[in-house]
Amino acid sequence: MRTVRNVHSRTVQAPANAVGALLDRLGGDPDPLFPTPAWHPMRFDRPLEVGAVGDHGLGPYQVAVHEPGRRIRFDFLPGPHGDATGYHEFTVRPLGPDRCRVEHVLECRHGLARRLVWHLAIRAGHDTVVEEVLDNIERAATGRLGAPVRWSPRVRLLNRLLWDRPTAVALPESARLARGAFPRTDFQDAWQLPLRPGMPAEPEAWEGVLRGAPFPVVGREGGEILLGKDAGHLDFRASVLVADGHVTLGTVVRTHHRGGRLYLALVRRVHPFMARTVLRRTHRRLALAAPGAGERWAARPPAGR
Structure with a gap:
């Protein structure tokens, strides 16, 4: 030693x-x-x-x-x-x-x-x-x-x-848009990371978590944004929820027929890795772009210091 x-x-x-x-x-x-x-x-x-x-x-x-x-x-x-x-x-x-x-x-x-x-x-x-x-x-x-x-x-x-790694959680009760997206779901999951001090708490800042994917915004409510797309074989929704000091990326899927169920069976094997990757990447990107502790302190009014 x-x-x-x-x-x-x-x-x-x-x-x-x-x-x-x-x-x-x-x-x-x-x-x-x-x-x-x-x-x-x-x-x-x-x-x-x-x-x-x-x-x-x-x-x-x-x-x-x-x-x-x-x-x-x-x-x-x-x-x-x-x-x-x-x-x-x-x-x-x-x-x-x-x-x-x-x-x-x-x-x-x-x-x-x-x-x-x-x-x-x-x-x-x-x-x-x-x-x-x-x-x-x-x-x-x-x-x-x-x-x-x-x-x-x-x-x-x-x-x-x-960098922090996402943890698997149940789809939060406050993710009301995701929970009410379909009358039934064939697959759902959620991954979560804590917000570090100074990170954006507005859900709009996290809208780019699926950057590069052609999924339009289909709903907004409170701290949640819902993205998604319907197709012949299945319907997909991704929920980005910023609440209680955390950001959560949730997914819900509804299949339409056997082909959709087969496609989901294949995709769900790689989906957790992809969901964790895009959430972690966006989390780090937004953190590094946010003002640091010293900058935030300097921007506070003297009475708030």
Whole structure:
């Protein structure tokens, strides 16, 4: 076992108490610092305090030290990949009345295999996320940012590979257009993803989930859009529902005769893969196009900060 140590720091032209107040909003609502929706949000099981457990997609940690406005230390907890011994922490140190230094330190003990994963894959993503947090601190505290961090090809690949994967769910009760599309259905399914902070909650933004497919919009109601097409062998409807902090892609099909049932028997073998793929692709595309945490914070009126 060897210790991995990773340090990032930045001098910010703002008072330490102002920067510390921003740091205390990590994982909150709103969180002006963690770079969502491009990355998995930092979430805790309670307000930021000693004992709170959270993660940002790569394993759990617990708040071990919280000195409001000055320091937050997170100790790693056992996760799906085994025990992790170490911590990561943010500190704010004043350098005068109008200047401070923000530092992030990660220390973790890894065996050979985990060290290789760290150096070959995880480190690039970690470095980018931490630098984006520092970018957001600078933007929120000073109202300006010189040169934001740029994603390398490796980081783009890592972001794509780590992106949320849809889960199978029952067709929601609130998908009323899909549920009422046909008097009977021969097939239905639904796939769902959570909306990350800052992602569009208007169903119209998700209308392109079947981009490239010739399915017109046949209905709109509340947070649901229904697309579909009728054919001689079967009728097809796709429901895009944005509700309760999730986006759900549902499908309902009605066949007309034996040929339609045979066609459905073949298509349903590849349909789940295609549905998951188009939903995940659209989810990532909209997230990367949405304003980041720092931009959303800057756009808020002062009274809402």
